[in-house]
Amino acid sequence: MTATADRPLVLDPDRLFPADPGVRSVARRLHEAVRDLPIISPHGHVPPQWLAEDVPFGDPTSLLISPDHYIYRLLHAQGVALEDLGVGGGSLDEAQSRRAFRLLAEHWPAFRGTPSRFWMESELGDVFGIGQRLHVDTADAIYDQIAERLASPDYRPRALMDRFDIEVLATTDDPADDLRHHAALRDDPAFTRRVVPTFRPDRYLEPGRADFPQLVADLGRAAGVDTGTYRGYIAALEERRRAFKALGAVSSDHSHADVVTLALDEAEAARIYASAVRGEVNEAEATAFRRHMLVEMARMATEDGLVMTLHPAVHRNHHTATFERFGADTGHDIPYATEFTRGLQPLLDRFGTAPGFHLVLFTLDETVYSREIAPLAGFYPSVYVGAPWWFLDAPEAIRRFRGAATETAGFYRTSGFIDDTRAFMSIPARHDMSRRLDSAYLAQLVAEHRLDEEEALETAVDIVTTIPRKTFKL
Amino acid sequence: MTATADRPLVLDPDRLFPADPGVRSVARRLHEAVRDLPIISPHGHVPPQWLAEDVPFGDPTSLLISPDHYIYRLLHAQGVALEDLGVGGGSLDEAQSRRAFRLLAEHWPAFRGTPSRFWMESELGDVFGIGQRLHVDTADAIYDQIAERLASPDYRPRALMDRFDIEVLATTDDPADDLRHHAALRDDPAFTRRVVPTFRPDRYLEPGRADFPQLVADLGRAAGVDTGTYRGYIAALEERRRAFKALGAVSSDHSHADVVTLALDEAEAARIYASAVRGEVNEAEATAFRRHMLVEMARMATEDGLVMTLHPAVHRNHHTATFERFGADTGHDIPYATEFTRGLQPLLDRFGTAPGFHLVLFTLDETVYSREIAPLAGFYPSVYVGAPWWFLDAPEAIRRFRGAATETAGFYRTSGFIDDTRAFMSIPARHDMSRRLDSAYLAQLVAEHRLDEEEALETAVDIVTTIPRKTFKL
Amino acid sequence: MTATADRPLVLDPDRLFPADPGVRSVARRLHEAVRDLPIISPHGHVPPQWLAEDVPFGDPTSLLISPDHYIYRLLHAQGVALEDLGVGGGSLDEAQSRRAFRLLAEHWPAFRGTPSRFWMESELGDVFGIGQRLHVDTADAIYDQIAERLASPDYRPRALMDRFDIEVLATTDDPADDLRHHAALRDDPAFTRRVVPTFRPDRYLEPGRADFPQLVADLGRAAGVDTGTYRGYIAALEERRRAFKALGAVSSDHSHADVVTLALDEAEAARIYASAVRGEVNEAEATAFRRHMLVEMARMATEDGLVMTLHPAVHRNHHTATFERFGADTGHDIPYATEFTRGLQPLLDRFGTAPGFHLVLFTLDETVYSREIAPLAGFYPSVYVGAPWWFLDAPEAIRRFRGAATETAGFYRTSGFIDDTRAFMSIPARHDMSRRLDSAYLAQLVAEHRLDEEEALETAVDIVTTIPRKTFKL
Incomplete structure (x- = not known):
C-alpha cells in the first residue's frame, strides 16, 4: 500500500466525464462553460451562525468527520465506534481528533466508488491544496496541513x-x-x-x-x-x-x-x-x-x-x-x-x-x-x-x-x-x-x-x- | 437564439446509435437491414374513419398539437393554457391555430431530451420535408409549409x-x-x-x-x-x-x-x-x-x-x-x-x-x-x-x-x-x-x-x- | 441458419468488457489479475453426494438440461413440454435424451441475450472443449462429444x-x-x-x-x-x-x-x-x-x-x-x-x-x-x-x-x-x-x-x- 501513499493526489480535469473520446470532448466544452458560474444553494444545512459570526473552523476531524454522516456511517459499518469519531457532539481532544483522522485514512478503501471519496479528494486538493493521497501513511501530514490552513483567515x-x-x-x-x-x-x-x-x-x-x-x-x-x-x-x-x-x-x-x-x-x-x-x-x-x-x-x-x-x-x-x-x-x-x-x-x-x-x-x-x-x-x-x-x-x-x-x-x-x-x-x-x-x-x-x-x-x-x-x- | 433558427434541420443518420465508433458501425448495419421493412402496428388509436373516408387532415395545430397529449401536457406544465392549444375539442380559427403553433415553438426548449422532440423533428424532416428547425422565428414559415403539404392529395x-x-x-x-x-x-x-x-x-x-x-x-x-x-x-x-x-x-x-x-x-x-x-x-x-x-x-x-x-x-x-x-x-x-x-x-x-x-x-x-x-x-x-x-x-x-x-x-x-x-x-x-x-x-x-x-x-x-x-x- | 452451424464456437477473450478501447484495456488488465484465482463458492446447491462418492455424471441432457431451471423454463415458454426435457425426475432413455438436447439446439435463439447462453457456451468451449456452436445441425455431434468426455475420469x-x-x-x-x-x-x-x-x-x-x-x-x-x-x-x-x-x-x-x-x-x-x-x-x-x-x-x-x-x-x-x-x-x-x-x-x-x-x-x-x-x-x-x-x-x-x-x-x-x-x-x-x-x-x-x-x-x-x-x- 505504500505505493498509494507515494503517488500524488491529482484531480483529473476529466473526472466523471464519459470515457468515449468524442463524447468526452463535448462534455469538456459544456463543463468549461459552467465550471466557474456562481453557486446557487437553495437547500442545505449550514448553520447561519458560522457566517453571521464568521467563526473559524476547528480541527480537521470536527470539520470533516464528526458532522458528516456520509463519512462516519460507513466507518461505523466497517466497525469503527462512533464515539471515536466525535459523533453526536462528544468533543475530542487533539490526540483523539488526530486518531479519528487516522481511522478515516485506514478505512479509506471502504469509500472507493462512493461520492464521499470524490468530495473529500476535491476538498483536499481544491480547497486545502493538499498534494498527497489520503492513506494511513499520510494521514498525520494531511491533518497538519489542514489544521494549518484552518488557522488562516482565508479559511474562515x-x-x-x-x-x-x-x-x-x-x-x-x-x-x-x-x-x-x-x-x-x-x-x-x-x-x-x-x-x-x-x-x-x-x-x-x-x-x-x-x-x-x-x-x-x-x-x-x-x-x-x-x-x-x-x-x-x-x-x-x-x-x-x-x-x-x-x-x-x-x-x-x-x-x-x-x-x-x-x-x-x-x-x-x-x-x-x-x-x-x-x-x-x-x-x-x-x-x-x-x-x-x-x-x-x-x-x-x-x-x-x-x-x-x-x-x-x-x-x-x-x-x-x-x-x-x-x-x-x-x-x-x-x-x-x-x-x-x-x-x-x-x-x-x-x-x-x-x-x-x-x-x-x-x-x-x-x-x-x-x-x-x-x-x-x-x-x-x-x-x-x-x-x-x-x-x-x-x-x-x-x-x-x-x-x-x-x-x-x-x-x-x-x-x-x-x-x-x-x-x-x-x-x-x-x-x-x-x-x-x-x-x-x-x-x-x-x-x-x-x-x-x-x-x-x-x-x-x-x-x-x-x-x-x-x-x-x- | 437566432443562430438556432438559422441552422438547418438535419436528421443525422446515426441518431440514437451508441457513441463508440465500433459499436456504432454495427448498429448502422443492423438498422440498415430493418429500416425499410414494413410497419406492423398491432395497437394504437388512429380513428378508422380517417382511412375509411380518407379524410384530409386539417391545419398543423389540429394535426400535431391539439390531439397529442405528449405535446400539450408539457406545454401546460410550462404555463400554457390548454384552451390556447385546442385541447378537448375546442376548435381554433386560423389565427388561433397559428398562435398555438408559435407557442409550441416558443417553448420548444422544454422538449429537449424528450421523445416528442425526436418524433416531431422526424415528422418535420421526413414526412413534411421541412428544412428548418422549430423556433419562434421559423414557426410561421413551418406552419405554412405544413399547411401547404396537407392540402395535397399525397398527405391524405x-x-x-x-x-x-x-x-x-x-x-x-x-x-x-x-x-x-x-x-x-x-x-x-x-x-x-x-x-x-x-x-x-x-x-x-x-x-x-x-x-x-x-x-x-x-x-x-x-x-x-x-x-x-x-x-x-x-x-x-x-x-x-x-x-x-x-x-x-x-x-x-x-x-x-x-x-x-x-x-x-x-x-x-x-x-x-x-x-x-x-x-x-x-x-x-x-x-x-x-x-x-x-x-x-x-x-x-x-x-x-x-x-x-x-x-x-x-x-x-x-x-x-x-x-x-x-x-x-x-x-x-x-x-x-x-x-x-x-x-x-x-x-x-x-x-x-x-x-x-x-x-x-x-x-x-x-x-x-x-x-x-x-x-x-x-x-x-x-x-x-x-x-x-x-x-x-x-x-x-x-x-x-x-x-x-x-x-x-x-x-x-x-x-x-x-x-x-x-x-x-x-x-x-x-x-x-x-x-x-x-x-x-x-x-x-x-x-x-x-x-x-x-x-x-x-x-x-x-x-x-x-x-x-x-x-x-x- | 447453416451459416451459424458452420462457424466455429470461439470464446472471445474480451467478452463482457466495455466496448470503448481505452476502458476495455483497463478491464483486461484487471481481469487478468483475478481470472485464475481459486473459486470461493459460499452458497449453492450441488449435492454433496456427487463429491463424496465422486459419482460420474450421466448423459448430456440429465447433466445440462433436466436439472437447470434457467434452461428448461425458457424452453417451456417456447412451447416445449417439460416431460420431454426430463424435468422433475422423469428419466429419459438415450433416444429421448438426445431428442431433448436437439430441442434445446432448435430453440437456442430464444436464449440470445440471456446468461444461460453465456454459461452454456463457456461450458461447451472451456469445460468440454467443443469447437462447434450449438445449432440444430450440430446438436447430435455435440451431444456425442459431451457424452464421450463424461465417460472419462477427468470429468468426474x-x-x-x-x-x-x-x-x-x-x-x-x-x-x-x-x-x-x-x-x-x-x-x-x-x-x-x-x-x-x-x-x-x-x-x-x-x-x-x-x-x-x-x-x-x-x-x-x-x-x-x-x-x-x-x-x-x-x-x-x-x-x-x-x-x-x-x-x-x-x-x-x-x-x-x-x-x-x-x-x-x-x-x-x-x-x-x-x-x-x-x-x-x-x-x-x-x-x-x-x-x-x-x-x-x-x-x-x-x-x-x-x-x-x-x-x-x-x-x-x-x-x-x-x-x-x-x-x-x-x-x-x-x-x-x-x-x-x-x-x-x-x-x-x-x-x-x-x-x-x-x-x-x-x-x-x-x-x-x-x-x-x-x-x-x-x-x-x-x-x-x-x-x-x-x-x-x-x-x-x-x-x-x-x-x-x-x-x-x-x-x-x-x-x-x-x-x-x-x-x-x-x-x-x-x-x-x-x-x-x-x-x-x-x-x-x-x-x-x-x-x-x-x-x-x-x-x-x-x-x-x-x-x-x-x-x-x-
Whole structure:
C-alpha cells in the first residue's frame, strides 16, 4: 500500500466525464462553460451562525468527520465506534481528533466508488491544496496541513463563501427560531452575499409527538399568537412564515413518513388539534391531521409565495441504541418505498395549477422518478422534479435520475441541484460533481444526435442559473 | 437564439446509435437491414374513419398539437393554457391555430431530451420535408409549409399509409361500436392495406360505474342479446368479440386499476351482476366482479383466439378541474405502482398454459420488468413482455426495458413494438426510434461478444417481422 | 441458419468488457489479475453426494438440461413440454435424451441475450472443449462429444473440482439431514478440497405448514432432543446448527415470503408452538411465529457465529398443474416486491451491532438495492449487500447492482459473488462472468477518474478473495 501513499493526489480535469473520446470532448466544452458560474444553494444545512459570526473552523476531524454522516456511517459499518469519531457532539481532544483522522485514512478503501471519496479528494486538493493521497501513511501530514490552513483567515466561512462564489445559501431553520443570525447578516453592511432561512415545520405538524403541546406553545410564543386553538395555531404558522420571508426565506421544507394529503374540514381539524394540545390524540387522528397540514402548507404557499419542498419516506433513527447514545441524524435514517401519485392528488387537485405555487418533489425511492414524479411535473405547472437527494446524490444515481426524468419532464421541469449539506467545505465539490454529470449527460445526447451542442450548452448554463432561480424564486 | 433558427434541420443518420465508433458501425448495419421493412402496428388509436373516408387532415395545430397529449401536457406544465392549444375539442380559427403553433415553438426548449422532440423533428424532416428547425422565428414559415403539404392529395391518410408502408394498423374500438368504418374498409376494393379493430371493453367490465346499467343495455343492443342477466351479458360480450374478429380483430385490450384476478363462481358473479344492473353494487363487489371478468376475458380468449393485452395502473384524470373542462385523456393520467405476480396467478393458473392463449403485459411501473413480467414470460408459453408504453416509450426507457427483460426472457418472449398512438404522422418516427434502439442494443451485445453479428441481424429482423406477427397472430 | 452451424464456437477473450478501447484495456488488465484465482463458492446447491462418492455424471441432457431451471423454463415458454426435457425426475432413455438436447439446439435463439447462453457456451468451449456452436445441425455431434468426455475420469466431480480450482464449495442441507456425505468427505484423506454444509431451516420455521408436526418430530429425532415443547424445539435447532458447524458449515440460509421480523415473548411463542404441534395454528399466528423465528435465528447466529443469509419474496410454484406433475423448483417461482427497512428493524435493533454477527441480504426486487439494502449495509457492521441472485445474476443486472449499491455501501460492504447453482459444470463460467463484470465496472471507474488503476486492481482481487472470506468467515 505504500505505493498509494507515494503517488500524488491529482484531480483529473476529466473526472466523471464519459470515457468515449468524442463524447468526452463535448462534455469538456459544456463543463468549461459552467465550471466557474456562481453557486446557487437553495437547500442545505449550514448553520447561519458560522457566517453571521464568521467563526473559524476547528480541527480537521470536527470539520470533516464528526458532522458528516456520509463519512462516519460507513466507518461505523466497517466497525469503527462512533464515539471515536466525535459523533453526536462528544468533543475530542487533539490526540483523539488526530486518531479519528487516522481511522478515516485506514478505512479509506471502504469509500472507493462512493461520492464521499470524490468530495473529500476535491476538498483536499481544491480547497486545502493538499498534494498527497489520503492513506494511513499520510494521514498525520494531511491533518497538519489542514489544521494549518484552518488557522488562516482565508479559511474562515465568509472568505470561503467568497472564494467558493456562493451566490445564495439557504439554511434550514426551526419555525420558533428567532433567526437572529439571519437578522445579523441582513444588518451587516460588510456581508454582501445572500444567506436565507428555510421554514422547516415538520415537528409542529405532527400532533402524535409527545412534545406537541410544548412545541405549539413555543411556536405561539415565537409568533406572538395564542396557539390554544386551531385558528391560533394556523395564524402562528402563517406569522412565522411571514417572519421567515421577511428575512429572505424562499421556501418551506417538509419531511414526513409519506406524502399522503387529505383536506379535513375546519371543524374536524380543530377538534383533533384540541385533543392534541391536551395530549389525547390517537394515531389515526394524528396522521390525518399531519396530512391535512400538508394541504394547509400548500394553501399558505399559494398565499405567501414560499416554494414548498417535500422529501418523504425515511425511517428515522433505525437503531435505537445509537439514537439513545448519539442522538438523531447519526447515520441510521433508512429510506423505504413511497407513493406520490395518489397521495398528492388531494393537494394537487386544489393547488396544482394555482398561479405561483411551486412544489418540489424529492425522493429516496428512485422508482418514482419515471413512474410518478416526472409525469406529475410534466403536467402540473407547480410541480418540479427535485434533484437527487442523499443516498442518490452520487454519479450513477444522478445519471439514473436524468435518464428517468428527462424523457418525460425535460430539463426545464427539474429543480436544479441542491447540495443539502452541512459540510460547508464540500459545497463546491458537490456542485462541481453535479455540473460534470449534467455536462456528461448532455454530451451523450449530443453524441446521439438528440440535441445539438449549442442547445446542450444553453441547457447546461440554464441548469445552474435560470432553472434554480425560477424553481426557488431567487 | 437566432443562430438556432438559422441552422438547418438535419436528421443525422446515426441518431440514437451508441457513441463508440465500433459499436456504432454495427448498429448502422443492423438498422440498415430493418429500416425499410414494413410497419406492423398491432395497437394504437388512429380513428378508422380517417382511412375509411380518407379524410384530409386539417391545419398543423389540429394535426400535431391539439390531439397529442405528449405535446400539450408539457406545454401546460410550462404555463400554457390548454384552451390556447385546442385541447378537448375546442376548435381554433386560423389565427388561433397559428398562435398555438408559435407557442409550441416558443417553448420548444422544454422538449429537449424528450421523445416528442425526436418524433416531431422526424415528422418535420421526413414526412413534411421541412428544412428548418422549430423556433419562434421559423414557426410561421413551418406552419405554412405544413399547411401547404396537407392540402395535397399525397398527405391524405391512405396515401400516407402507403408511403409509411404500414402493413397492419390496429385501431381501438368500443364493444358497442358498429364498426362501420372497418366494414367499409373491408368492402372497399381500392383499399389494399390491413386495418383491424381492437376489442376494448374496459367500461363494460366495471359495474361500479354509475352508467353501467346503460352501458350493458347498449352492449346488449349491439350484440342483439338481452343483457338483463349475467348469462346474457357474457353472451353479449362473446358475440361482440366474434363480430370484432369477423372484421379482422386480433386482440382485446384492457386497462384497469390493477391486474388482480379472481374467479368467482357463476352464482356469485350473477348475483353481483344483478345488483349492478339495478345500480346497487358496492365497491368491494364491483372490484371483485371486474377482477372476475378479467379471468372471463382470458377464458373467452382461449376459445376465440383473440390476444389479450393488459396495461394497468394509471390514475386517470388526476386534476378534476382539467377533466371537467377538457374531458378525459387530456394529459393528467398519472401512473402508480402495480403488481403482476400474485395478481395474475389465478388467471395464469387456469389459462397460463392453454394452447393458443396469448397475454401481453404492458406496464408503466418499470420495476416489474425484471422482477415479475420477464420471469412470468420466461415460464408461461402464453405470456409476452409488452414493449415499453407511454412515459416509457423513449430512448433511455426502451434501453432500460431491454436491459431488464432480455436477460430473463430473451428477445423471443417480447411483443415487438407498439406505437399506441393517435398521432398518425408520428407512426414512422416511433417505429424508426424503436428500430434504432433495438439495433443499438443488439450492437452492444455484439460488441461485448454476447452475440455475433449474424445472430444480431437475424434478431433485429425478427423483432419487426416474425415477433409481432407471432405475438399478435398476424 | 447453416451459416451459424458452420462457424466455429470461439470464446472471445474480451467478452463482457466495455466496448470503448481505452476502458476495455483497463478491464483486461484487471481481469487478468483475478481470472485464475481459486473459486470461493459460499452458497449453492450441488449435492454433496456427487463429491463424496465422486459419482460420474450421466448423459448430456440429465447433466445440462433436466436439472437447470434457467434452461428448461425458457424452453417451456417456447412451447416445449417439460416431460420431454426430463424435468422433475422423469428419466429419459438415450433416444429421448438426445431428442431433448436437439430441442434445446432448435430453440437456442430464444436464449440470445440471456446468461444461460453465456454459461452454456463457456461450458461447451472451456469445460468440454467443443469447437462447434450449438445449432440444430450440430446438436447430435455435440451431444456425442459431451457424452464421450463424461465417460472419462477427468470429468468426474472431484477431478473437475480440482480443475475448476474450487477452494470452498458450500452445499444447502436440511436441518434433519444426517450430513453423512459431509462426514464422509471430512473423513476421506484423499479429498483435500473444502465442501461445507449450509443450514437451511425454512420449513421448520413455518408452523402454518400441514406437515409441521411431522417436521419438528423429525428435527427432534435428528437432534436427539424432544421437540414437544417450544424450548425443546429451540434446543433442537441449536443442536443441529452445532452439528452443521462441526462439519464446517459457515452459514444458515433463509427464504420466506418476506423479511418482516418480530420478537414475541417466550410465553406467546411457546403458546403458538404448542398450537402448531397440535396442527391448530391460524395464519396470523403462523406468520407471527415465523417472523419471531427469524429473530431467533439471528440470536443463535450471534452465539454460534453462523452467517445468516436472507433471500425473500418469491411466489413458489406459481402454476399449480406444473407443480402437481413435476414438483417444486420447476421454473415457476416468480418474484414480487419486498421491503427490508421496516421489516428488519426489530432484528437489527437487537443484533445489528452485535459483535461477529453477519447478515447477508439478497433480493430479487432490485429496487431495494439503493433504497434499503445499501443504506442498511452502509451503517450496520453486521449487514452485507448480497450479490445479485437468480433472475438478476446476469451481466446487465449485475452492472445495475454495482451501480445501485456501490455509491452508498462501497465494495467492502458487499458479499462477493455466490453462484447459487446446482449446475456444477457452470460454476467456473458463472464466477468468470462475475469477475469480468466487476473488472469492467472497476475499469469504468478508472476511466472516469473515480479510482486509479492500482486501487481498482486491489479491489478486484479483494472481491474474489478477502471479501467473500470475511463475509462468510472462511
